[in-house]
Amino acid sequence: MPFFDFVLKHRMEIATLTLEHLRLVLWAMAFALAIGLPLGVLLSRHRKLRGVVLGANNIVQTIPSLALFGLLLPMPWLGARADRLTITALALYALLPIVRNTYTGVSGVDPTILEVATGMGLTPRQVLWQVEVPLATPVILGGVRVAAVITIGVATIAAAIGAGGLGEFIFRGLAMVDNNVILAGAIPAALMALAADGAIGLLQRSLQRPRR
Amino acid sequence: MNSRSDIAIECVGVEYAVNGSRPLLSDLNLSVNRNEVVVLLGRSGSGKTTTLKLINRLLTPTRGQVLVAGKSTLEWDPIRLRRGIGYAVQDVGLFPHYTVEKNVALIPRAEGWEPERIRDRVTEMLTLVGLPYEQYAQRYPHQLSGGQRQRVGLARALASNPPILLMDEPFGALDPLTRAELQREFTQLRKRLGTTVVFVTHDVSEALLLGDRIALLENGKNLGVFTREEFLVSSEEHIRAYLETYRLGSQSLEK
Numbered sequence: 337m338p339f340f341d342f343v344l345k346h347r348m349e350i351a352t353l354t355l356e357h358l359r360l361v362l363w364a365m366a367f368a369l370a371i372g373l374p375l376g377v378l379l380s381r382h383r384k385l386r387g388v389v390l391g392a393n394n395i396v397q398t399i400p401s402l403a404l405f406g407l408l409l410p411m412p413w414l415g416a417r418a419d420r421l422t423i424t425a426l427a428l429y430a431l432l433p434i435v436r437n438t439y440t441g442v443s444g445v446d447p448t449i450l451e452v453a454t455g456m457g458l459t460p461r462q463v464l465w466q467v468e469v470p471l472a473t474p475v476i477l478g479g480v481r482v483a484a485v486i487t488i489g490v491a492t493i494a495a496a497i498g499a500g501g502l503g504e505f506i507f508r509g510l511a512m513v514d515n516n517v518i519l520a521g522a523i524p525a526a527l528m529a530l531a532a533d534g535a536i537g538l539l540q541r542s543l544q545r546p547r548r
Numbered sequence: 549m550n551s552r553s554d555i556a557i558e559c560v561g562v563e564y565a566v567n568g569s570r571p572l573l574s575d576l577n578l579s580v581n582r583n584e585v586v587v588l589l590g591r592s593g594s595g596k597t598t599t600l601k602l603i604n605r606l607l608t609p610t611r612g613q614v615l616v617a618g619k620s621t622l623e624w625d626p627i628r629l630r631r632g633i634g635y636a637v638q639d640v641g642l643f644p645h646y647t648v649e650k651n652v653a654l655i656p657r658a659e660g661w662e663p664e665r666i667r668d669r670v671t672e673m674l675t676l677v678g679l680p681y682e683q684y685a686q687r688y689p690h691q692l693s694g695g696q697r698q699r700v701g702l703a704r705a706l707a708s709n710p711p712i713l714l715m716d717e718p719f720g721a722l723d724p725l726t727r728a729e730l731q732r733e734f735t736q737l738r739k740r741l742g743t744t745v746v747f748v749t750h751d752v753s754e755a756l757l758l759g760d761r762i763a764l765l766e767n768g769k770n771l772g773v774f775t776r777e778e779f780l781v782s783s784e785e786h787i788r789a790y791l792e793t794y795r796l797g798s799q800s801l802e803k
Contacts, residue, residue, distance in 0.1 A: 471645060
């Protein structure tokens, strides 16, 4: 059967799995952002923590994704549900680029600007929200962009532990030795990654102001 | 002698050292009267900038105390203290992501002024520093020249009408013509506003031009505070050296 016909015939299933995939990715990104952004800011305040936190993050990154799923499986609460476990693993992968870029972005803000802002009487909170965050945003978005692409890719592995998503097609296709089935999972995943990369990149460029 | 309430800023036996290393300032005494311009003159590393930062509590003294309006900077709420002190520095430190208008409105907004009042104030300040609102308010700092940026920095420092203004070599990075222009305008401005100013410079001609009194800093110590006239006739060794460079400069022009 030609690929196009296969897609037409299975369009409902493709749509369902794409949405499932997207759901896993969005939850994982939400958690990674909720933890990663404050953590990155914290590192810029307490630079001694930097080595420990980024080091730990780096180690997580080196664990092959399938192995990470396996490692998390025996965890009491996490291992109980496949989507819970998947979202945790994906969030762990997404964390490093977000933390690292938040740290880099915030510590890269011109110290003169910070000193004048403080010297004129802005509170630390105002300095963070009015100066550091906006000026670091393009760099932070760079990290979010990388994180999103990684997460979308790694999420295909989720099917191996029964969490669904586009990986379902890929694993099924591998088992059936049917390229159509593999492509029905791989192509939407690739398109999703490209779309995320493009959209965040666009946002990033629109925020980038020419510097002095 | 001045009565106590005429003194805006007073440094009493101030020492500042970073973790036990050689003090950047030692036993510094200085008093600045209300509505006067005191220039801190000295070479790099003499402690001028450190003194300014002790006044707005970006730093706190390791010994002695700095009094602002009769109250030690340590007793002040740092935010309240700083909002009453304008701050302008050589690198200006404008927020690159804010328009000129938003930069100038920074402290009035933080103080929660009404939008119309802020807008009126911004217009007034920009007019004061010679940048018409219509033409400049919506520009970003990178769209301005160095002199214009410094003007915006000054407008921002003055926007909430602070009784004290600290200036750290604000004209130091400008070309000579722009600098002379800004110095001239600043003297005019100062007469109109009557703000207490502490002005840091290493340029003796600037010190003589702008200062009501000149405090000579050397190696973290205050060698004395002089009026312009006292400074010009002083036999103090460092002052002679400064005046020498000043005269050499003007002589070489006459030849």
